[in-house]
Amino acid sequence: MLSAYHAFAEILSSLQPNLRILVTGGAGFIGSHLVDKLMENEKNEVIVVDNYFTGSKDNLKKWIGHPRFELIRHDVTEKLLVEVDQIFHLACPASPIFYKYNPVKTIKTNVIGTLNMLGLAKRVGARILLTSTSEVYGDPLEHPQKEEYWGNVNPIGVRSCYDEGKRVAETLMFDYHRQHGIEIRIARIFNTYGPRMNIDDGRVVSNFIAQAIRGEPLTVQSPGTQTRSFCYVSDMVDGLIRLMEGEHTGPINIGNPGEFTMMELAEAVKELIDPAVPVKIVENTPDDPRQRKPNITKAKELLGWEPKITLREGLPLMEDDFRQRLGVPKKHIN
Ligand SMILES: NC(=O)c1ccc[n+]([C@@H]2O[C@H](COP(=O)([O-])OP(=O)(O)OC[C@H]3O[C@@H](n4cnc5c(N)ncnc54)[C@H](O)[C@@H]3O)[C@@H](O)[C@H]2O)c1
């Protein structure tokens, strides 16, 4: 019986074509988890290109030297010639601190980088997936956000290099699709967290966890009532792969609809790591969206996807990883 099952599995696997997959930004947080998942399939060959602005070779160290894996230092604002079947286009700094650091470079990465990847997709006939963002909805006046909502975005603000950049990237994807018949997929990713985020990434979940472990005050940016919806990274990767493999162009929201104020997030982190750490209210940055929560009806109906890991399940997994990297073990009370 078992051998009949194995024979069947072997036939199935032999029917699946070998795929060569390019992941831009594959040395980053989401990208490296995506690479781990893609490498599990022995039919996949994975090529990562990254300029290491916010990513690191360390995130991919287990694959370096593997015969089905290749890592190339490359900036997507420059042309790239590789023969591939699929392109997961993630390259772009994602933390507001880093995308505001060199805004001209951020918009070039979104516009010229996406043009270059679309040019590559056209030349080699590859399917291309763009990781767009919930930031295309700006400071949303509709809540929760459906894909049909056009957003409320400041075109000249300090976040515009990122959110307007991603909006242009979406436009380019659809123009190449309509004009050149390129197979496109667009994911609108909502706040994602998990192990391997940079300790000093600057995003709220990594900040609070690192602060609590170090015994420092949790910096809640005022007013603290602004909301976000946090998706665990393994759920995100599963959604991205389903979108790439499915039949729908999108845009499709991929995120966890569980919605929390930043004050609630700080309380959850305190409760988990150290109830004694204080919360410190600090000044916010301009144009910070006041609310954010995905409507994921499309992802459920078209991709059969919904997140499995709640914030309370995901935070301890991230705590373990941060403690290990910060060298601060958990105190055990006997
Ligand atoms: N994490 C989130 O909450 C979130 C939310 C919405 C959208 N996204 C999108 O998902 C993607 C990945 O985000 P992440 O959280 O893993 O961020 P990250 O900063 O960890 O990863 C981005 C990667 O892209 C690389 N990169 C940046 N500019 C590049 C360039 N010009 N050429 C080549 N490589 C470049 C970086 O070095 C890094 O490895 C981004 O496109 C981001 O906009 C993320």
Ligand SMILES: O=c1ccn([C@@H]2O[C@H](COP(=O)(O)OP(=O)(O)O[C@H]3OC[C@@H](O)[C@H](O)[C@H]3O)[C@@H](O)[C@H]2O)c(=O)[nH]1
């Ligand atoms: O230390 C902090 C950091 C952040 N915050 C608050 O936490 C909220 C979330 O901020 P983050 O910097 O984590 O992320 P944002 O939601 O602003 O942007 C994010 O969402 C969409 C993605 O495309 C972006 O890549 C990602 O950075 C904001 O309201 C911010 O004011 C704090 O209260 N304290």
